[in-house]
Ligand SMILES: *[C@@H]1O[C@H](CO)[C@@H](O)[C@H](O)[C@H]1NC(C)=O
């Protein structure tokens with residue numbers, strides 16, 4: 001009887017779960033790509049992809065299984081179509097490291113596309129609500145994003161997922177916070193969004209101590225609609241959580257006896273062995289880029305042996321990767337180790353096709369004006385490359401469009417015909433930033449400089465941040481391009497989701513987005529110590545004056561009357577008993593004075 005009811009319940013439960021699985025299908029995959037960089041650094045890219053087969057326009061999302069509920073609620077509440085955000089510490093050095101898998105500027109960056117049924121004002125409202133939700137979700141300062149530092153990007157940022165139509169630039173918002181510091185309190189809530197958190201699978205390798213002991217670190221979240229299958233008649237939601245890390249094994253090992261030791265292992269870069277794969281993941285793989293072993297003369301070995309080696313051929317370059325399938329690893333735990341057969345030597349590193357740098361110069365006399373200069377390299381020897389250049393300058397740096405100038409190392413003209421290729425929306429004080437976007441053609445094998453001048457505005461004293469003398473941060477300039485070849489390109493083509501699907505997928509162009517350095521502008525700063533000095537001085541004067549004045553106004557000066565002859569206090573009795581040995585002459589003198597004489601002074605202060 002008991003047995004029967006148990007079976008019945010389990011059959012019921014099974015049936016129920018089958019219905020659930022049928023109704024909404026979700027899949028999760030975890031991947032890790034490790035690429036040794038030409039500078040001796042090691043680049044690790046963790047990617048956790050959740051695909052959920054629901055209609056992205058769905059207004060009532062329910063039955064969360066693998067997809068994080070907090071993200072689902074944000075999508076619904078703020079009518080989101082796409083969301084891309086990143087929290088990054090330090091700058092990706094494109095010139096030395098090539099291109100990352102996911103592009104991110106220093107500090108915090110957020111880009112969102114909203115549903116087409118919202119009008120411009122509703123989008124503004126939803127955007128402000130969204131950044132406040134995100135700030136709570138990630139324990140970050142996204143709430144410092146306001147309309148004064150938000151733009152509507154035209155060409156640089158565009159929806160990355162399936163084009164469901166209906167939206168244009170007025171549904172997009174972008175903002176960056178270059179001063180944001182990324183730390184453990186951002187990593188912890190981010191890890192909570194993973195189906196296996198950090199209990200099993202690749203999440204186990206995300207130890208805060210080692211993550212923040214690195215040269216570059218970036219957390220990202222990307223949400224977009226994608227095709228449900230090859231036929232693409234229905235769409236699904238894709239959530240991609242990724243973490244990039246650049247570690248420096250040569251530094252982690254310290255100074256060894258045998259010169260530079262570039263060996264690395266899971267244990268040395270993540271501080272842990274891998275104990276399991278995530279049981280909820282359908283795909284769980286580790287890829288190690290071994291191209292440098294094949295192309296250079298410095299060889300290295302991997303232990304344990306990989307399950308397979310794939311060759312990824314695309315855009316005129318081949319990448320060789322060792323693959324570990326975590327669902328088929330037999331002896332747990334594993335600790336993948338790379339050991340070099342000889343000392344590493346560093347030479348000149350051929351730079352990637354496009355990279356850029358930005359700096360600031362003083363303009364004119366004095367410190368009131370400055371000049372922003374961006375230098376963009378096109379290292380492609382044969383072809384011109386079209387780029388889009390975006391600059392977001394805060395309102396308090398008033399830029400002058402008429403000073404915008406271009407120069408080229410080959411003295412070739414840089415073509416710009418206004419207004420099809422130039423978009424400029426001037427800033428308004430305390431309302432919106434300056435927004436410039438340019439479409440230019442960089443001549444082959446040359447360096448192009450874009451410069452313009454700005455004037456520093458004056459702020460109200462309450463508008464200065466703490467530590468105002470450090471200066472104000474200007475976010476990076478962003479350069480986007482579609483490269484004809486895939487040299488130094490590590491990304492995933494847009495129409496696929498995982499690395500596993502991306503091998504040998506060719507494209508007509510390889511999209512890159514280069515973020516330049518952030519700048520610090522020294523603004524005219526009031527002497528914040530002055531009010532303090534004034535307060536100190538005033539308080540001291542008041543305190544010094546108070547004592548004497550208080551005494552003078554409240555105390556009475558009374559001449560004490562000595563009890564002569566008859567009455568006599570205890571003291572005089574004692575004295576008489578002791579034989580009047582030490583009688584006080586002063587007391588006698590006062591006693592001789594007329595009785596009842598009171599000296600009362602009441603002085604009025606003025
Ligand atoms: C770019 O690719 C070339 C050829 O594959 C390689 O020699 C070079 O080291 C790479 N540069 C960077 C910065 O990764």
Ligand SMILES: *[C@@H]1O[C@H](CO)[C@@H](O)[C@H](O)[C@H]1NC(C)=O
Pocket residue numbers: 116166167168169170
């Ligand atoms: C964008 O779309 C809205 C309606 O969705 C429309 O009112 C607006 O004119 C469009 N803007 C542009 C620049 O096409």
Ligand SMILES: *[C@@H]1O[C@H](CO)[C@@H](O)[C@H](O)[C@H]1NC(C)=O
Pocket residue numbers: 290293294299300301302322
């Ligand atoms: C690197 O190349 C050497 C020599 O060709 C080979 O023995 C070694 O297995 C390779 N290492 C990897 C990680 O493939």
Ligand SMILES: *[C@@H]1O[C@H](CO)[C@@H](O)[C@H](O)[C@H]1NC(C)=O
Pocket residue numbers: 310311312313503504
């Ligand atoms: C990609 O193409 C190359 C050559 O065309 C082939 O050798 C390789 O096996 C292919 N890789 C995969 C993963 O299919």
